[in-house]
Amino acid sequence: MVRVKHRYLLVSLLYPCASSSVAAKEPLPDVIHFHQPSSDQLTVPFLLRVIRDSVAELFGDYGAGVVSTSLQIKYLSPATSTAIIRTPRAHYQLVWAALTFISSLPKPMNQSCVVRVVRVSGTIRKSEEEVIRRAKDIIARAQRPGVNEGVVGDILKAVGRTGGRREEDVMAVMDEEYDENDYSDSES
């Protein structure tokens, strides 16, 4: 019996535009602003509909059909604005491109939004580990907003390292080696 192969996209929703409701007196630091929690209206069926519509808009009926067999949202946390999306392995790039083309969330939320794919992995376990790591990282950065500023920032800049940001942090890591042998999460 051949297992159905998936890819799990770990995405984070970013909110780059100023929301009118939170017209705070003192502006939030940018890190916190971009990673703000989503509203409670962001539910699994809602996000699934957004993704389906986007795929259908960009790739038509073909794309929607090819993707729909295994498109599923495995995890959604409005508090940290992250989600794990399961896609068919052969067509994960279609879903990814469709996510890239999302620039706003429709009706009940009515908010502009950028979807960033943070990790592509063959098993859900790796994605979960990454979720936890990212969340910790963002909390640490929000608590110490001035890491890259001031004297320390100047020194880091002079040494050629900007606050310890590496290429792996920027690029979406793809792990390929877990494809074939790992049967630990072959549910559904």
Add this chain to the structure above:
Amino acid sequence: MFYDLNVPWSPNDRELQRTIAFLDELGYDVVALTHTLSGKLPAEISCPIPASLPFHTPNSLCLLRRCTLILADTSQNHRIAQIAAAYDILAIRPTDEKTLKQACETLDCEIISIDLTQRLAAHFKFKMLSQAIARGVRFEICYSPGILAVDSSARRNLIGNVTQLIRATRGRGLVISSEAKIALGCRAPADVINLASVWGLGQERGKEAICKEARSVVVTAQLKRTSYRGVVDVVYGGEKPMATPNKGAQGKAEAQKKRKASAITTNGNDGGEKESPKPPSKSDLQRQEKRARFESQKGTGTDIGKDSKIAEDQENTVSTSNVAVQIEN
């Protein structure tokens, strides 16, 4: 290092700070602010983008200043050299095939940026584009107009034109940048690379387009402006730290000063000899060599001092002991 070489700039743009902060958040390291020139050029060309922006910018981000010149007419004198000197990067946006041909063949710029959201009249020809790529000019793909497009025709045109451009250039010499007027139009490097690979560029080429090719644009632009004959550049000439040549972020005056300074440092190396400000040409060197050989053939003890002086002289001009030399292909 990730580059976004096209962020439109306009005076009193309140959205710009957010865009820059968001680009930093997404992981970009170098961002070029673009000022667009079109129509009749002003008499006095100077860069209106201030060296330090009026708001706080992330420390780790390097900001460059770029000019996009819209080319509508081939016959007009565009004073390319003058514009190039005022900005860090010069891009040209041809509007039709004639101007595209001119830009590919003759104009001295770094980037050719075609408006891909419009339906183009003619196909791209490999012969024409490869001429530009051979000269070191890169073609730019701006993704943001397609993402933010309200009507689907702009997006369709963008995708169609990008695939055509990838086909015609065979994936070489492409740079991907955002041209995002608002922060919403920016995407993370990984997303852009995936988009490029869906459009047919391939993962590796996509990454090159956003890292390596974009870096080469920045470096060649900097070398063209500050270096000696586009080959040798003084990275650190032993001055006091305040006067260290920075990443080309200063204006034209500074660049010129630097050029002079570099010429002097490469020529007369604190030896105190009075040399002409021009470095020795090939024939000069040959003559010197001949003379040295002649002197050594005479081979008497009295001439040794003079001989060695010539050798030392040559060494001074050719090798540069306390000048870091950076050579780019």
